[in-house]
Amino acid sequence: MRSPVITSNNPAARLQIIFGAIIAVLLSALIFVGQGYLITVMAFAAIYGIFVTGLNFFMGYAGQVSFGQNAFAAIGGYGTAILCTRYNWDPSLALMASMALSVLIAGAVGYPTLRLRGHNLAMATFALGLISYEISAHWESMTQGYMGIPSIPPMGIGGLSLSGERQQLAALLVILLLGIMISGRLRQSRFGRALSAVAGSEDAAHALGIAVFRYKLSAFLISAAYGSAAGSLYAHFVGFLSPEAFGLQMIIWGFTMIFLGGVGTTWGPIIGALLVALLSEAFRGLKDLQDLVYCTVLVLILIFAPKGIVVFITSLLRRRREA
Amino acid sequence: MVTSALLDVRNLSARYDRVEVLHSANVTVGEGEFIAVLGPNGAGKTTLLRALMRLAQSSGEIVFRGNNIRHLSTNDRAKLGMILVPEDRGLFGAMTVYENLIVGAYTARNRPDIDQRLEQVFTVFPRLLERRNQIAHSMSGGEQQMLAIGRALMAGPKLLLLDEPSLGLAPRMASDILSTLGALNRGGLSILLVEQKAPLALKLAHRAYILAVGRIVTQLNAEEFGSHHALARYYFE
Numbered sequence: 001m002r003s004p005v006i007t008s009n010n011p012a013a014r015l016q017i018i019f020g021a022i023i024a025v026l027l028s029a030l031i032f033v034g035q036g037y038l039i040t041v042m043a044f045a046a047i048y049g050i051f052v053t054g055l056n057f058f059m060g061y062a063g064q065v066s067f068g069q070n071a072f073a074a075i076g077g078y079g080t081a082i083l084c085t086r087y088n089w090d091p092s093l094a095l096m097a098s099m100a101l102s103v104l105i106a107g108a109v110g111y112p113t114l115r116l117r118g119h120n121l122a123m124a125t126f127a128l129g130l131i132s133y134e135i136s137a138h139w140e141s142m143t144q145g146y147m148g149i150p151s152i153p154p155m156g157i158g159g160l161s162l163s164g165e166r167q168q169l170a171a172l173l174v175i176l177l178l179g180i181m182i183s184g185r186l187r188q189s190r191f192g193r194a195l196s197a198v199a200g201s202e203d204a205a206h207a208l209g210i211a212v213f214r215y216k217l218s219a220f221l222i223s224a225a226y227g228s229a230a231g232s233l234y235a236h237f238v239g240f241l242s243p244e245a246f247g248l249q250m251i252i253w254g255f256t257m258i259f260l261g262g263v264g265t266t267w268g269p270i271i272g273a274l275l276v277a278l279l280s281e282a283f284r285g286l287k288d289l290q291d292l293v294y295c296t297v298l299v300l301i302l303i304f305a306p307k308g309i310v311v312f313i314t315s316l317l318r319r320r321r322e323a
Numbered sequence: 324m325v326t327s328a329l330l331d332v333r334n335l336s337a338r339y340d341r342v343e344v345l346h347s348a349n350v351t352v353g354e355g356e357f358i359a360v361l362g363p364n365g366a367g368k369t370t371l372l373r374a375l376m377r378l379a380q381s382s383g384e385i386v387f388r389g390n391n392i393r394h395l396s397t398n399d400r401a402k403l404g405m406i407l408v409p410e411d412r413g414l415f416g417a418m419t420v421y422e423n424l425i426v427g428a429y430t431a432r433n434r435p436d437i438d439q440r441l442e443q444v445f446t447v448f449p450r451l452l453e454r455r456n457q458i459a460h461s462m463s464g465g466e467q468q469m470l471a472i473g474r475a476l477m478a479g480p481k482l483l484l485l486d487e488p489s490l491g492l493a494p495r496m497a498s499d500i501l502s503t504l505g506a507l508n509r510g511g512l513s514i515l516l517v518e519q520k521a522p523l524a525l526k527l528a529h530r531a532y533i534l535a536v537g538r539i540v541t542q543l544n545a546e547e548f549g550s551h552h553a554l555a556r557y558y559f560e
Contacts, residue, residue, distance in 0.1 A: 204414070207398075209429050
């Protein structure tokens with residue numbers, strides 16, 4: 001018998017693609033019909049979507065924990081802001097240069113710390129996030145501290161600048177889709193399967209010939225690159241940067257998005273980013289209490305729907321159909 | 324004989340933190356041999372296998388396929404063909420059977436190799452072919468053990484290390500799994516099997532080591548299995 005070359009037939013994956021397509025269509029429609037504030041909200045969703053797609057490489061695919069991903073957004077944001085406002089760099093070039101710096105720093109930090117496991121790694125990344133915040137707040141000659149950096153130019157390539165919010169949203173969505181495509185393709189590759197194996201059992205992966213440390217480091221570098229890009233795009237979109245933009249709140253938001261949508265799935269984090277961005281509008285009246293709401297949502301998800309809302313809803317529907 | 328051994332372990336001691344749990348073990352596995360390591364709970368059987376894979380700290384010499392692998396990492400040892408089926412099976416629970424098998428073939432670079440190994444695994448365990456789209460952790464204990472062994476076969480082992488594959492299985496399933504190992508060995512695969520269920524293992528093994536409190540206390544050849552009092556004495560002590 002010739003063994004059939006079978007591809008894995010996973011119903012959850014197909015469902016995700018449908019979800020993804022619906023969201024992509026809705027978002028594209030928004031570019032044309034959306035007005036003022038809605039466009040801003042969607043732009044934030046797209047920027048965070050890029051951030052959490054990167055975080056998902058490390059926390060979802062590779063099953064590690066990082067509380068310090070905001071550090072790379074800060075490097076990206078401040079890198080691009082400083083290069084563009086002080087040295088008149090081209091925005092796209094500044095974005096890429098900051099990304100390279102982020103990956104370098106991620107390598108310098110990840111190389112020693114990723115050999116640690118569990119709590120130690122989480123604490124090391126947490127420290128990284130705190131340090132980046134302190135630097136952005138107190139290295140005033142560079143970052144202008146709490147005063148912030150104003151007049152950051154909008155995104156653009158060469159002389160071409162995207163001045164309108166609508167154009168910027170379109171560009172963000174294109175970048176987001178590119179990021180998701182890379183994430184989806186890598187997940188289905190040998191690289192992605194090895195990452196899942198590391199997430200499943202480090203010892204077992206190691207004993208099958210997978211260089212666990214190298215994969216963890218790669219996932220960390222990729223997530224740093226995404227985080228950095230998100231930070232740069234944020235700076236270009238808002239046009240103003242202060243340390244709060246990349247503080248602890250970013251981690252709380254990122255975690256809520258990634259777990260709400262479904263950690264380790266390709267589209268889940270994007271769905272989470274969209275929902276949280278919309279929720280943040282609903283909860284705007286709460287002001288400082290917002291973080292409390294997100295943390296509560298996060299805890300509830302981890303208890304009742306640890307695989308995220310997409311899996312939760314489909315399993316509810318299936319149960320109802322069977323009942 | 325020792326010089327031509329597939330695996331030659333000299334004075335292997337292993338520790339967890341500062342507690343030494345395996346003391347100066349000497350073990351050889353010849354090409355095509357089926358070796359059993361027997362001993363009660365806590366004798367150091369699992370530690371022996373983990374030390375061979377460098378999943379536990381150890382000292383001593385390990386020569387595998389003529390290479391001194393003392394300084395090789397776990398993944399490099401796997402690449403040389405030393406493949407472990409761990410005690411907890413170490414399956415990737417959220418992946419399908421098929422995905423688990425494909426990850427098993429991680430070190431195989433080309434598709435024809437992988438397909439050929441898949442074919443072999445599905446011939447050995449037809450159940451895995453039926454269950455190929457099932458999520459690993461949703462299968463029965465016996466099926467999971469088949470998958471753990473199947474995944475190890477995907478890695479193209481020269482020496483298969485197995486840590487109590489019968490653990491937690493119904494007697495019938497346990498003996499099925501072990502006779503499958505016997506068949507694989509007759510097909511040329513060298514096996515180092517750690518077991519608590521001595522009678523099952525002794526039916527298949529060419530030689531056996533008895534391990535008690537971290538020391539190898541005796542070594543038996545197949546013809547000694549039935550009569551040797553040492554076996555009963557060390558095993559039940």
